[in-house]
Amino acid sequence: MRENSGDLAGISRRSRDTLHSKGPLFASGPAPGYNGGLSTTKSGQFMRKIPASTLSVFLLVGCQAGGVGGGDVALESDDQKASYAIGLNIGTSLETAGDHIQLDQLVAGLRDARAGEDPKLDAAEIQTVMTAFTQMIQAEEVATREADAQKNADEGASFLVANGAKDGITTTASGLQYEVLREGEGPKPSREDRVTINYRGTLIDGTEFDSSYGGEPATFSVSGVIDGFTESLLLMNVGSHLRVFMPGDIAYGMGGSGNLIGPNATLIFEIEMLEIIKA
Numbered sequence: 001m002r003e004n005s006g007d008l009a010g011i012s013r014r015s016r017d018t019l020h021s022k023g024p025l026f027a028s029g030p031a032p033g034y035n036g037g038l039s040t041t042k043s044g045q046f047m048r049k050i051p052a053s054t055l056s057v058f059l060l061v062g063c064q065a066g067g068v069g070g071g072d073v074a075l076e077s078d079d080q081k082a083s084y085a086i087g088l089n090i091g092t093s094l095e096t097a098g099d100h101i102q103l104d105q106l107v108a109g110l111r112d113a114r115a116g117e118d119p120k121l122d123a124a125e126i127q128t129v130m131t132a133f134t135q136m137i138q139a140e141e142v143a144t145r146e147a148d149a150q151k152n153a154d155e156g157a158s159f160l161v162a163n164g165a166k167d168g169i170t171t172t173a174s175g176l177q178y179e180v181l182r183e184g185e186g187p188k189p190s191r192e193d194r195v196t197i198n199y200r201g202t203l204i205d206g207t208e209f210d211s212s213y214g215g216e217p218a219t220f221s222v223s224g225v226i227d228g229f230t231e232s233l234l235l236m237n238v239g240s241h242l243r244v245f246m247p248g249d250i251a252y253g254m255g256g257s258g259n260l261i262g263p264n265a266t267l268i269f270e271i272e273m274l275e276i277i278k279a
Contacts, residue, residue: 097137149254149263156248156266159204163245176231177245184273186238191223192279195233198272209260217274226251229269236273244269 075081094101112119119126164171171177189195196219200211212218222233228250236242248264256263 096141098140100133100137145254145263152262152266153248153264156204156264159266160245160247169245172231174228174231174250175247176228176250178232178235179243180240181243181270182239182241182272184237184240186240186273187276188235188237189222189233189273189276190279191230191234194219194221194277194279195273196275196277197233198274200270202268203260204266204268207260209258219277228267232269232271233273236271238273238276241270241272244271 073080073084075084160175160177163169164177168179169177196217198212198217200208200213202208222230228244228246231250232242232244246267246269248266251265251267252261254263256265261267
């Protein structure tokens with residue numbers, strides 16, 4: 001099998017750019033961020049990292065199929081650019097493995113596979129090392145997520161204690177806090193209704209992760225969103241405007257959402273109730 005060294009150089013370079021946090025050489029798509037919704041599925045949509053359970057597949061391909069690259073490479077032809085793009089995608093998918101990935105060995109595996117060379121590791125050794133490697137990455141991911149969850153929970157609890165002592169803040173039995181910015185005179189929705197609202201969501205540090213402002217108002221099923229948001233909607237009359245402070249356990253919980261909302265993150269929403277659509 002004939003090897004195209006230019007294409008492999010592009011793959012190697014882009015993988016290195018990703019894993020070493022260098023900017024890409026040409027424009028890519030949208031930045032990673034919030035998944036843009038309040039769905040109870042709680043799943044991020046943009047640039048989602050490959051879980052450790054899938055990581056072994058990519059690495060197995062790398063061991064049987066990788067090569068040495070780096071340095072400046074030409075990015076003129078479509079083949080060169082596509083190869084570079086594939087490299088960045090591979091690098092992104094391997095971010096969970098961090099510094100454990102050795103780029104020289106990974107790309108060497110790609111080169112051997114493309115050249116039709118016999119693998120330098122036999123199948124049994126590959127299976128053994130990949131099982132241990134995957135278990136290690138999974139354990140590191142769990143430890144990191146648990147540490148992030150505890151940090152977010154502690155920071156959120158401190159924030160809510162201080163916030164709850166402020167004038168005008170009401171705390172419900174679930175721990176939800178709210179502030180009435182404008183009273184409404186219309187009816188309140190039931191769990192079976194749909195509502196049309198404007199809303200803005202931020203983290204407690206002020207980072208905005210979602211907003212309907214600047215676009216069309218959003219329509220949701222009252223019972224089809226995260227628990228804290230459902231509770232907030234049930235408090236509201238048409239025409240009202242609330243600011244709500246949502247503990248992580250009634251927001252996205254341990255799962256978080258997207259790349260901005262971490263596990264157990266406390267969230268802040270401003271919500272304007274515009275219309276109720278009766279079931």
